[in-house]
Amino acid sequence: xKGKISMGSPLESGTMFMAVAMLSRAFGWQFxxxxxxxxxxxxxxxxxxxxxxxxxxxxxxxxxLENILKAQKKGSSIxxxxxxxxxxxxxSPIAILADTRQxxxxxxxxxxxxxxxxxxxxxxxxxxxxxxxxxxxxxxPAWDKISPHAGSLLRWSPEVLSELYEKKxxxxxxxxxxxMSR
Amino acid sequence: MSGYLNxxxxxxxxxxxxxxxxxxVVVALLSGFLGVVMAWVVTRTDAPGADILGGVLSVPxxxxxxxxxxxxxxxxxxxxxxxKAFFPSSGSYGFWGIVFVETSVAFAFPYLELKAGFERLxxxxxxxxxxxxxxxxxxxxxxxxxxxxxxxxxxxxLAFLYSLSAFGVPALLGLPVRQFTLTTLIYSQLKLGGxxxxxxxxxxxxxxxxxxxxxxxxxxxxxRSKSLSGGKSSHQTRVKLGRWRAPVSAxxxxxxxxxxxxxxxxxxxxxxxxxxxxxxxxxxxxEHLGYVLKLQDFREALVNxxxxxxxxxxxxxxxGFSLGxxxxxxxxxxASVIIQALGLPFATPGTVLAMxxxxxxxxxxxxGMPINEPLLMMxxxxxxxxxxxxxxxxxxxxxxVDPVMEEAARVSGANTAELLWTIWLPLLRKTLLSAWxxxxxPMLTExxxxxxxxxxxxxxxxxxxxxxxxxxxxxSAAALAWLLLTAALGVxxxxxxxxxxxxxxxxx
Numbered sequence: 136x137k138g139k140i141s142m143g144s145p146l147e148s149g150t151m152f153m154a155v156a157m158l159s160r161a162f163g164w165q166f167x168x169x170x171x172x173x174x175x176x177x178x179x180x181x182x183x184x185x186x187x188x189x190x191x192x193x194x195x196x197x198x199x200l201e202n203i204l205k206a207q208k209k210g211s212s213i214x215x216x217x218x219x220x221x222x223x224x225x226x227s228p229i230a231i232l233a234d235t236r237q238x239x240x241x242x243x244x245x246x247x248x249x250x251x252x253x254x255x256x257x258x259x260x261x262x263x264x265x266x267x268x269x270x271x272x273x274x275x276p277a278w279d280k281i282s283p284h285a286g287s288l289l290r291w292s293p294e295v296l297s298e299l300y301e302k303k304x305x306x307x308x309x310x311x312x313x314x315m316s317r
Numbered sequence: 318m319s320g321y322l323n324x325x326x327x328x329x330x331x332x333x334x335x336x337x338x339x340x341x342v343v344v345a346l347l348s349g350f351l352g353v354v355m356a357w358v359v360t361r362t363d364a365p366g367a368d369i370l371g372g373v374l375s376v377p378x379x380x381x382x383x384x385x386x387x388x389x390x391x392x393x394x395x396x397x398x399x400x401k402a403f404f405p406s407s408g409s410y411g412f413w414g415i416v417f418v419e420t421s422v423a424f425a426f427p428y429l430e431l432k433a434g435f436e437r438l439x440x441x442x443x444x445x446x447x448x449x450x451x452x453x454x455x456x457x458x459x460x461x462x463x464x465x466x467x468x469x470x471x472x473x474x475l476a477f478l479y480s481l482s483a484f485g486v487p488a489l490l491g492l493p494v495r496q497f498t499l500t501t502l503i504y505s506q507l508k509l510g511g512x513x514x515x516x517x518x519x520x521x522x523x524x525x526x527x528x529x530x531x532x533x534x535x536x537x538x539x540x541r542s543k544s545l546s547g548g549k550s551s552h553q554t555r556v557k558l559g560r561w562r563a564p565v566s567a568x569x570x571x572x573x574x575x576x577x578x579x580x581x582x583x584x585x586x587x588x589x590x591x592x593x594x595x596x597x598x599x600x601x602x603x604e605h606l607g608y609v610l611k612l613q614d615f616r617e618a619l620v621n622x623x624x625x626x627x628x629x630x631x632x633x634x635x636x637g638f639s640l641g642x643x644x645x646x647x648x649x650x651x652a653s654v655i656i657q658a659l660g661l662p663f664a665t666p667g668t669v670l671a672m673x674x675x676x677x678x679x680x681x682x683x684x685g686m687p688i689n690e691p692l693l694m695m696x697x698x699x700x701x702x703x704x705x706x707x708x709x710x711x712x713x714x715x716x717x718v719d720p721v722m723e724e725a726a727r728v729s730g731a732n733t734a735e736l737l738w739t740i741w742l743p744l745l746r747k748t749l750l751s752a753w754x755x756x757x758x759p760m761l762t763e764x765x766x767x768x769x770x771x772x773x774x775x776x777x778x779x780x781x782x783x784x785x786x787x788x789x790x791x792x793s794a795a796a797l798a799w800l801l802l803t804a805a806l807g808v809x810x811x812x813x814x815x816x817x818x819x820x821x822x823x824x825x
Contacts, residue, residue, distance in 0.1 A: 141493075146508035178488075182790065190394050190594035205790075209790070304513075307508075307509050311509065317495050
């Protein structure tokens, strides 16, 4: 595996930060130290990981599923491996600013995002819907099949999210010291 | 200070500082060498195709260096790279990769300066030496080089400052192998977030500025120039290269091929590939090129970028022209100080400069002066960043041209405005054009600052490129990059045909 793996930088990509946060939470920083032993590249965002896989510079990557699904539509031969421990979910929150100038309009947009129409559009773009009634994106298994089992440290919850938010600066610092310094 | 030290060891900072310095010095030296040789070949020799070469050699300067970096990553890819046989197993990453790509852009600073210099320089000196039996090499060493030394030095300083503040290439070619420069370290500190990251980022920016300031002071010590060259662009004869014609021409075109054509091919292949890494002609598709051309943002960006770059380039050329006149012809010390000081924003990483502009906008809003116009903020950032380029080359030109014409005009009763308009403007026409061009080209495709300052209705070519790269895919980004490079090549070639407003050696 040496010289074969790449991932993005959690300093540059929010989704990559989420992956680093959950993986370090579940497996400790030793997990990343081991990856470092394999001469991992940690730079750029999801699209640069995709590019390194497509060009076989680094054929294995830690990347968003939506990027893989999109690439497959274009004829890419990249496939997804779902880890048996479960996949990291990257929630996409939605909120209305307290001081918004258009509260009614914002509310309408907010509500629309929870409609079937919006959820189907989101799924079409390669993301999972949080609602069980909406089928998973084309080419992807049901979320139940790949989600971490109950009690797993990889499992997402609002409490976990606020814990990660507290520690975000510290985690970025840990990562940059372990993975990016020489 | 101690706050940011727990994230950043001194070892790390020292390592990045040394690397930044080493890269910038090597790039400046290589750029100076290539700039001199190329400018001499295209203006003073009968090498085949010298005129065309003269026009197209400025093309790499027209596209963001990191696109060239992108192309070299493709070319040097150890698995599927077209030129993988010529690369070490690490591909194009690391110190020499960064030096190479930055030089292929930065050599344009000394090159364009010296080209304008050679064209300004009265060939009488060179001819006199040649008639006295000096070889072309001797003429070059003893006549041309001493006269054009200020242009060369200034070009090398710009190349040094350029690579000191470069972000895209070290990020692309350095970070994957964990080779930080000051700019990428600043970026990662700012991205770390939190108070300590911010403090660390700005402390490192100050360190970078100190290095730039030391460089500027040192350079102003050695660049005391004498005005020896004549202002009239008299007829210029070309050195007959004889049996050296073919090798010299091959060297020039070889350099052009490596610096421009290879990346052009790499980007074309990346744009035509259905997915990155599959370059077989059977699979080629125009899908990505079509996608970019049809993009609404692309059209908006084209208009915005042409307008912004054109307006700001004109402004900084005018400012540089006035400052140069005041500093050189009127011996106003404050004008010289401003021109030197303009080197600092040029050496400041775009990220830091853009954050400064945003900070000013926030402060203005506090005091009831909201600046909500992203295009205006971009114009301010571009102006600060590139003003040095125009001002420095014009000051060099002013100091090299013999003021005899100005004195004649003054004696005949011309006022300052008439002096500038009827004497200096025509005399410095070529330098003014090259100064404008030196500002216009990088602003047209500026990315680092634009991405931070953009807003609704303010897409530029740089921001569209960034978005394609980040949110679409590599082939779409390559398609836009290829279109930009092709357009730059087209303009370079066209300027030779049209002859008039370009760098073409005029027959005046």
